[in-house]
Amino acid sequence: MYSASDLRKGLRVEIEGVPYIIADFNFVKPGKGASIYNCKMKNLITGATLTRSYRSNDKLDEPKLEERTMRYSYKDGDNYVFIDKNFEQMSVGTDVLGDARFFLVEDIEVDILIHNDQPIGVELPTFIEKEIKETEPGYRGNTATNVTKPAKIEGGYELQVPLFINQGDIIKIDTRTGGYSDRVSVSKGS
Amino acid sequence: MALPGDKFRLSALKPALELRSKLLTAIRLFFLEHGYLEVETPVVVKTPAMELHIDACPAGKGYLRTSPELHMKRLLCAGYGRIFQIGPCFRSGERGNLHNPEFTMLEWYRAQADYMDILAETKDLLRYVAKTCLGKMTFERNARTIDLGAEWLSFSVSEYFEKFAGWNPAASFDERRFDDDLVNCIEPHLPKDRPVVLRDYPAEAAALARLKTDNRRLAERWELYLGGMEIANAFSELTDAAEQRKRFEECAQKRLAMGKEAYELDGEFLAALETGMPSCAGIALGLDRLVMLFAGADSLDDVLLFR
Numbered sequence: 001m002y003s004a005s006d007l008r009k010g011l012r013v014e015i016e017g018v019p020y021i022i023a024d025f026n027f028v029k030p031g032k033g034a035s036i037y038n039c040k041m042k043n044l045i046t047g048a049t050l051t052r053s054y055r056s057n058d059k060l061d062e063p064k065l066e067e068r069t070m071r072y073s074y075k076d077g078d079n080y081v082f083i084d085k086n087f088e089q090m091s092v093g094t095d096v097l098g099d100a101r102f103f104l105v106e107d108i109e110v111d112i113l114i115h116n117d118q119p120i121g122v123e124l125p126t127f128i129e130k131e132i133k134e135t136e137p138g139y140r141g142n143t144a145t146n147v148t149k150p151a152k153i154e155g156g157y158e159l160q161v162p163l164f165i166n167q168g169d170i171i172k173i174d175t176r177t178g179g180y181s182d183r184v185s186v187s188k189g190s
Numbered sequence: 191m192a193l194p195g196d197k198f199r200l201s202a203l204k205p206a207l208e209l210r211s212k213l214l215t216a217i218r219l220f221f222l223e224h225g226y227l228e229v230e231t232p233v234v235v236k237t238p239a240m241e242l243h244i245d246a247c248p249a250g251k252g253y254l255r256t257s258p259e260l261h262m263k264r265l266l267c268a269g270y271g272r273i274f275q276i277g278p279c280f281r282s283g284e285r286g287n288l289h290n291p292e293f294t295m296l297e298w299y300r301a302q303a304d305y306m307d308i309l310a311e312t313k314d315l316l317r318y319v320a321k322t323c324l325g326k327m328t329f330e331r332n333a334r335t336i337d338l339g340a341e342w343l344s345f346s347v348s349e350y351f352e353k354f355a356g357w358n359p360a361a362s363f364d365e366r367r368f369d370d371d372l373v374n375c376i377e378p379h380l381p382k383d384r385p386v387v388l389r390d391y392p393a394e395a396a397a398l399a400r401l402k403t404d405n406r407r408l409a410e411r412w413e414l415y416l417g418g419m420e421i422a423n424a425f426s427e428l429t430d431a432a433e434q435r436k437r438f439e440e441c442a443q444k445r446l447a448m449g450k451e452a453y454e455l456d457g458e459f460l461a462a463l464e465t466g467m468p469s470c471a472g473i474a475l476g477l478d479r480l481v482m483l484f485a486g487a488d489s490l491d492d493v494l495l496f497r
Contacts, residue, residue, distance in 0.1 A: 005283040027286025027289055028288075029284060029286075030373055031423050032242075032243065032395055032423070033373075036370075036373060056448075057448060057449060
């Protein structure tokens with residue numbers, strides 16, 4: 001149980017069974033008046049935001065959240081199976097993973113956020129490396145990074161890459177934005 | 191261990207610190223020139239001044255003071271006619287852009303004066319210190335210029351509530367609604383280009399203030415707003431010991447009902463009040479907020495060294 005005075009940016013709370021993180025917090029107190037705690041909260045499952053204000057006497061539930069470091073093992077239909085160091089398995093659906101499912105590589109270490117024994121979020125390393133499976137041929141001489149073209153990686157995920165990138169190149173992707181970050185190595189074929 | 195950025199942050203705050211030092215000197219000069227005596231009263235107290243929404247931090251067998259009010263009033267009872275104090279006060283759980291649990295208060299009292307006399311003096315003080323520290327009467331908050339030299343506006347609480355919240359809290363007081371509307375309906379409408387005073391609060395919202403002689407529903411209290419931010423609170427002080435004891439006791443009951451600690455009554459203060467306190471007025475002004483305004487900052491983070 002949290003009381004209103006525990007509220008701060010980054011704190012995770014539970015409202016009617018749903019876990020939220022406080023994205024923005026603002027304390028106001030009119031002269032001689034009661035403390036008012038204004039919170040902007042983000043639903044940890046849907047990402048929707050909510051604005052609420054609390055008084056000193058208000059109480060909030062503490063969500064039963066757990067973060068587990070696990071490795072990606074294999075894909076099973078629409079589910080992705082992760083395994084921890086004790087060989088315990090956890091299956092995570094496409095709905096929870098979102099675009100992150102395209103960035104999984106075997107044995108990659110991720111942090112899975114678990115609420116009441118259900119996975120609700122997966123945090124990948126900031127950068128992952130993927131091979132370009134499909135793109136228009138590159139222009140060797142063009143090293144400009146501000147002109148881009150579409151490219152696809154394994155699984156069909158499409159992103160914009162600079163013109164000099166070729167099929168078979170290995171690139172670095174920023175998992176926070178899902179965008180191109182850097183070229184790691186050039187395809188042996190080019 | 192200090193964070194890597196700590197050294198950088200502390201040295202970056204030097205201009206704010208220099209401004210603060212200048213301001214403190216100017217305030218002291220002003221009061222000394224106006225016949226005031228600077229006093230220091232205990233920071234650790236046996237029992238804090240009882241207020242509904244102010245919580246004290248325990249310290250040893252007592253508490254850290256939430257305000258120097260009760261000790262300064264004992265000095266008034268002992269015949270000190272003009273006193274001021276600059277020092278730390280502590281309020282548990284108050285932390286935000288405009289709040290810090292430890293902060294510096296400028297507080298002064300004057301015998302044979304009422305809240306309107308204190309307003310005139312506050313005007314003189316702020317204009318004087320701005321001129322001394324900034325070389326001008328204007329400063330900025332949230333990209334808006336505030337001019338201390340302009341005519342100060344004064345509105346009664348009833349007038350503003352009727353206009354912007356649609357009810358009169360002095361007619362029938364609803365505490366929760368009062369606080370909500372003050373923050374959401376009244377404060378956003380206050381003019382921000384010059385000082386604004388809200389005056390004559392409902393009696394319930396001023397536990398240590400004298401009631402108006404022509405309207406017992408109202409207390410002689412005002413709050414000063416600069417750029418929409420509250421900066422000072424002033425009262426014509428309540429001098430009636432029996433009435434003060436009654437208000438403290440009612441406040442203690444309300445605190446208990448809210449699940450808060452009810453502090454012991456300050457017997458020494460009440461005893462002093464019984465021997466007689468001259469008619470007087472007093473004011474508390476948030477010094478850190480004033481530094482913030484003069485520095486053109488929007489948050490205490492930009493002027494407080496350690497927090």
